[in-house]
Amino acid sequence: MKIRGHDAHLKRLRKLRGPAMIRPVTQAVFAAAQDLAVDAALSITRGAVSGKGHVPSAPGEPPNADTHVLARNIEAVSTGPLRAETSSNAPYAAAQEFGATIKNAFGSGLTVTLPERPYMRPAANRERPRAVKRIKAAVAKVVQSSGG
Secondary structure, rough: OOOOOOOHHHHHHHHHHOHHHHHHHHHHHHHHHHHHHHHHHHHOOOOOOOHHHHHOOOOOOOOOOOOOOOHHHHEEEEOOOEEEEEOOOOOOOOHHOOHHHEEEEEEEEEEEEEEEOOOOOHHHHHHHHHHEEEEEHHHHHHHHHOOO
């Protein structure tokens, strides 16, 4: 027994799992990662004063930029099909985001605890709804263009 539309349906399914789907959805994933990078950098630089008038942020708030090393080192990178990563490569990025305890600080034998000043996690929480919407739209466009 022959099923009507069998060949056309198979063609649509092949298109959905191939480059015609992967390319635009990967672009949407990368765009979402870039939006996260921008949001995180803006949270660090918004209202910050460098140099003599610099005031550190309160614990639990995003760091206030002074040298701008942290914000300038935030980047989005495509890590493969349907994958992207946003990170800061500043040497103290993790200590700012998660806090840190430094033993023998400054060679003095003191222990210094730095409270967390998260910038990436709050940005991710703010950007998540827009990222989901962007990726869903890319998938829907691919499905629609496949004739499905």
